[in-house]
Amino acid sequence: MKNVIFIKAYINLNDEEFEKISQDELYDGYRGIWRISKNKAIQLKYAFAIHNNIIKNVYSIESWHDANTTHYTTRKINPNDPKLKGRLEFIGKSNSDMQSFIGQDVSLYYTRGEANPIKYMDLEILQNDLINNIVYPDEIENQVLSEGAKKQITVNAYERNPKARQECIKHYGVKCIICGFDFEEKYKEIGKGFIHVHHVKPLSEVNEKYEVNPIKDLIPVCPNCHAMIHKKKPAYSIEEIQSLLVKNDL
Numbered sequence: 001m002k003n004v005i006f007i008k009a010y011i012n013l014n015d016e017e018f019e020k021i022s023q024d025e026l027y028d029g030y031r032g033i034w035r036i037s038k039n040k041a042i043q044l045k046y047a048f049a050i051h052n053n054i055i056k057n058v059y060s061i062e063s064w065h066d067a068n069t070t071h072y073t074t075r076k077i078n079p080n081d082p083k084l085k086g087r088l089e090f091i092g093k094s095n096s097d098m099q100s101f102i103g104q105d106v107s108l109y110y111t112r113g114e115a116n117p118i119k120y121m122d123l124e125i126l127q128n129d130l131i132n133n134i135v136y137p138d139e140i141e142n143q144v145l146s147e148g149a150k151k152q153i154t155v156n157a158y159e160r161n162p163k164a165r166q167e168c169i170k171h172y173g174v175k176c177i178i179c180g181f182d183f184e185e186k187y188k189e190i191g192k193g194f195i196h197v198h199h200v201k202p203l204s205e206v207n208e209k210y211e212v213n214p215i216k217d218l219i220p221v222c223p224n225c226h227a228m229i230h231k232k233k234p235a236y237s238i239e240e241i242q243s244l245l246v247k248n249d250l
Contacts, residue, residue: 003045004126005061006106007034008117010051018051023094026057028075032089033067034118041088046095046123053107058099059092104130124193125166165197167214176222178241183222195220198229200238 009029010018021029030049041064049057067087068077077084108129109119174195175182183191198221199212212218219238221229228244229235 002120002122003043004048004121004123005036005044005046006048006050006109006119006121008050013051015052018056022074023057025074027059027094028072030057031059031092032070032072033077033084033087034089035087036118038064038088040120041090044090044120046098047090047092048101048106048121050106053105053110055101055104055106058095058101059090060095061090061092063091064088065091101126101130106130128193128195129165164212164214164218168197168218169193169195169220171215172220174220176225177219178221178225178238179245181222181224196223196226197221198226 007030010021013021026049030047044061047059047061048055049059065088067084067089068079070089070091109121174184174193176195183194185191187194197218199218201217221238225241228241229238
């Protein structure tokens with residue numbers, strides 16, 4: 001279910017100007033005014049404020065209203081603007097439980113030059129792609145990253161295409177292909193949908209024109225098996241790790 005809306009606004013502000021705006025200005029700038037259908041709007045629970053492909057805040061949506069029918073504290077809207085017709089705005093509040101999303105790079109969800117400021121996403125998929133994913137050696141090779149770097153997930157972005165990940169999981173499921181571990185079975189609700197996706201093809205063989213085949217190139221593995229795969233370089237094969245489990249009767 002697509003219960004998240006990505007909203008891009010303040011497109012005329014550079015990063016330095018953007019960082020100077022207040023939280024009230026941020027909220028008013030992102031909560032309206034948008035061309036979306038009421039039927040789609042009522043399904044949305046969260047609004048992600050996006051600037052330069054970086055998540056700046058996450059709002060819980062409480063209600064949707066016709067454009068310019070609720071009070072803005074920092075923004076003036078021309079009531080005679082013909083563009084207001086059929087548009088909506090939301091009322092909500094900053095979600096303190098989802099602050100881990102702030103600072104995450106979502107450029108993988110946009111094509112270069114895409115002008116549409118709105119995109120609909122699924123929260124569970126986002127959590128797996130942005131929060132639960134751990135960067136492993138097959139995802140970053142020969143890269144120097146400073147601590148806390150915001151852009152690290154865009155390295156080798158063609159490999160980390162979220163659509164490819166989704167297709168892989170759709171085909172194989174979310175159980176580890178090596179040991180069969182199922183996070184939902186073990187951890188119930190918080191483990192639902194969680195799994196790592198391992199890239200079978202070494203990145204040393206990959207170039208910029210490479211297109212991922214979600215079925216042949218990606219496989220779902222648990223974090224333990226994923227870590228063991230990369231205990232040596234080049235990495236162990238899936239069959240090698242499976243044989244170790246059999247040999248050790250695990």
